[in-house]
Amino acid sequence: MATGRSTQHNPNPAGGTRRSRGRGIPDATVARLPLYLRALTALSERSVPTVSSEELAAAAGVNSAKLRKDFSYLGSYGTRGVGYDVEYLVYQISRELGLTQDWPVVIVGIGNLGHALANYGGFASRGFRVAALLDADPAITGNVVAGLPVRHTDEMEEIVRDERVSIGVITTPPGAAQQVCDRLVAAGVTSILNFAPTVLNVPDGVDVRKVDLSIELQILAFHEQRKAGDDLADEDGEVPSAPAAAVVSGRGPEQGHGYEEAAG
Amino acid sequence: MATGRSTQHNPNPAGGTRRSRGRGIPDATVARLPLYLRALTALSERSVPTVSSEELAAAAGVNSAKLRKDFSYLGSYGTRGVGYDVEYLVYQISRELGLTQDWPVVIVGIGNLGHALANYGGFASRGFRVAALLDADPAITGNVVAGLPVRHTDEMEEIVRDERVSIGVITTPPGAAQQVCDRLVAAGVTSILNFAPTVLNVPDGVDVRKVDLSIELQILAFHEQRKAGDDLADEDGEVPSAPAAAVVSGRGPEQGHGYEEAAG
């Protein structure tokens, strides 16, 4: 899995990594909790009363030991010899993630992507409520999208304040993203989900996560190329002492990393 | 399931320093290369000839030492005392990522999101070409989206074969995702970018990356809750060792989740 993280890269690395809190849940665990929650919700809808770490891990696509360790950070909610109570775990994880409360969200930039997000039903299902849709283009403001009127960015500050919005979603063109971000932060937003392919600069205390389709595709392309190169080369994991001097001008075969066996 | 079951992990294979020049680029580095590439492209467009690791790192939002180490996996492309040649680095990273070749992509599920992706200009800009748009709904097939006709999934196998598609993008409802995935893989696709909130099961040799808006929001909500209610600790006697002053939040983990690597 790479990868991750999110990717994400703090736009402001200057502020050291202070994350290691005494009792805080590890970031890697937090990132998996939604995954567990989704699997648990599915079980809940099928009225499954309990689930073992092995079963749940399979459903979530992770290692069972990892899952148990993740849950151990939340507390001891399991019963040895039985497993975990589905409903109870759903509640605990929801509470831990803060999903038991309402999170108003604004989406800025109602173009192709903003449109799709506004129409996405998955928002409300987890306590996220679209408080407003914002755009700077007068030709767009006023339109009704997904039952909501697109309002002008002039109203951003007022909306963020009145609706107590703390999460903003940026779906503007990259050139406008930093500016929109600054304005959101100034208005009081402290968490930003950025879809624009730009590195956002934010002050301490503001979280930024990014979703970048282009990066994802490029990562896939890298591995795809490596797979193709492996096919051309031998399947032997060991590589004949690649000569350092070789300038490799012509597509050198990418062999597998050392960490993965190669027997195909 | 990740099925990284080849846990034979040779702790220390015979060859000691195979990795350095033998080219096994760490996943974390691969995930950052697109970021560097974007920053370099911007510099290139401004006709900047060279850039130091410090400047480029700032533009990419990463630590300069990390950037230098990342580049060291690609080779020694810098000049001490000067920096890196922008054009040369653009080429090297592009080549490493496989962007010097054409990557035909199919998008399956032309609803809200598929529509937005089809209209997204960022595809072609990096060598990714939308080879076809596919949908199972007869009411949708035949429509022209972004200049391309939406074709029926019946044609999937033919298209994947004829166009040599190795990357598939899934934007169907979650219930159909696994089925679509299986079919894509059977047709010959070996890399999948999944937007549906589902854990995809794939055989070894197939890479899956996921983009999950809901998970991103939930991670933000978690941190938001912590920022807002650090003092509102519940019954489980937490020990707020650190005062709220240095909240500084933790950066989310790398987004590299959902990446399942399998030896082929």
Place this chain on the structure above:
DNA sequence: CCATCTTTGTGCACGCGTTCACAAAGACAT
């Protein structure tokens, strides 16, 4: 050619995350 200055490339240490492996805990049967 030598001195100085800038910046790369990397050895090293450290912390986080993952995984193994197993003792402890509890369910269940007798």
Place this chain on the structure above:
DNA sequence: ATGTCTTTGTGAACGCGTGCACAAAGATGG
């Protein structure tokens, strides 16, 4: 109560990623 069986919770080891700090490399100037 006792024993057996299942599954959790976690100690410990290990590998990866990160960032510091510095020597080496090369540019630049005299």
